[in-house]
Amino acid sequence: MTVASPDPSPSPVRRPGEPALGALGLGAPAADPADASPHAFPDGGTWRTEVPSVEGPEALAVVLKESARLDVPVHRISQGSGIWMLTDAEITEMADGCAARGIELCLFTGPRGSWDTGASYRTDSGGAGLRARGHDGLAGCVEDALRASALGVKCLLVADEGVLRTLHRLRERGVLPADTTFKVSALIGPVNPASFEVYERLGADSVNVPSDLTLAHFTEIRRVSAAPIDLYIEAPDDLGGYVRMYETAELIRRGAPLYLKFGLSRAPGIYPYGAHLRTVALDTARERVRRGRLALDLLARHGADGNMSPLGSRLPGPLRRFPAE
Incomplete structure (x- = not known):
């Protein structure tokens, strides 16, 4: 992983509420340089953006229109219902639309716990969670991955460790293109540095961690x-439903390289998406872009909006893997 070269004349980043709080003797302690991540994307940038829950071509068109209108840069667009919920024509339209704008399209593999015959996912304990059940579950995810890849999709979302390792092995053997990337879902995101490292070694190219991790947790992850x-x-x-907009600058400082995902709280669930959810899917897609604009405006006000990866960049750089079999 490439480490960003220090800016010879970095502009100071303003902490929220400063200098007003400082004048009252309530200023925040100085940021500890040891907490800063030493890592970056291979292009030298420390952050990229993602608009999630874009469930089909119509929602994609809304996101592209709104991102242009509000000047919201987008590096990645992801979908949550699953590859099996899209026709070949819909996948092709989405892949072509993203490729034309240098945006990475990431589609979810399945089946998984929320779309299967297993009942344990719906128990109070959550059972096996979103993982693929049995050989048929694994095979379905592989089928999805091969189909989407053949239609031009270069990023696949996974919610199972075995699926991740299997897809990585297929990538190593050339069955999936070498530039395919694998994104670990927030639904199984790791909460400690050891488990985060395991996902990297299994083949993950980016890992969605839960939004309730503390700032110290990000520093701990970046040490390994x-x-x-x-x-x-x-x-x-x-x-x-966590909202961490005011922490965005510090999250980038500690967590780089970081994808900022513009989610949406207080919104109805739309998985698995169908035409019966069209209105809410389009409305929430539009609002996610607006939320992105709010987060970017906040970064700009704090002087922390620099060092974004160039638009069109998508690869993670060299990562560590378990030995090939």
Whole structure:
């Protein structure tokens, strides 16, 4: 993983509420340089952006229109319902639309716990969670991955360790293109540095961690892994509904390389998406872009909006893997 070269004349980053609080003797302690991440994307940038829950071509068109209108840079667009919920024509339209604008399209593999015959996912304990059940579950995820890849999709979302390792092995053997990337879902995101490192070694190219990790947790992760982190700056309600906009600059400082995900709290669930959810899917897609504009405006006000990866960049750089079999 490439380390960003220090800016010879970095502009100071203003902490929220400063200098007003400082004048009252209530200023925040100085940031500890030891907490800063030493890592970056291979292009030298420390952060990229992602708009999640874009469930089809129509929602994609809304996101592209709004991102242009509000001047919101987008590096990645992801979908949550699953590859199997899209026709070949829909996948092709989405892949072509993103490719024309240098945006990475990431589609979810399945089946998984929320779309399967297993009942344990719906128990109070959550059972096996979102993982793929049995050989058929694994095979379905592989089928999805091969189909999407053949239609031009270069990023695949996974929610199972075995699926991740299997897809990585297929990538190593050339069955999937070498530039395919794998993104670990927030639904199984790791919460400690050792588990984060395991996902990297299994083949992950970015890992979505839960939005309730503390700032110290990000520093701990960065001491053992350089794999990009995906983070909801505003999380959906079923992932806690956390809003961390005012921490965005510090999250970048500690968590780089970091994908800022513009989620949406207080919004109805739309998985698995269908035409019966069209209105809410389009409205929430539009609002996610607006939330992104709010987060970027906040970064700019704090003088922390520099060092974004160039638009069109998508690869994570060299990462550590378990030995090939």
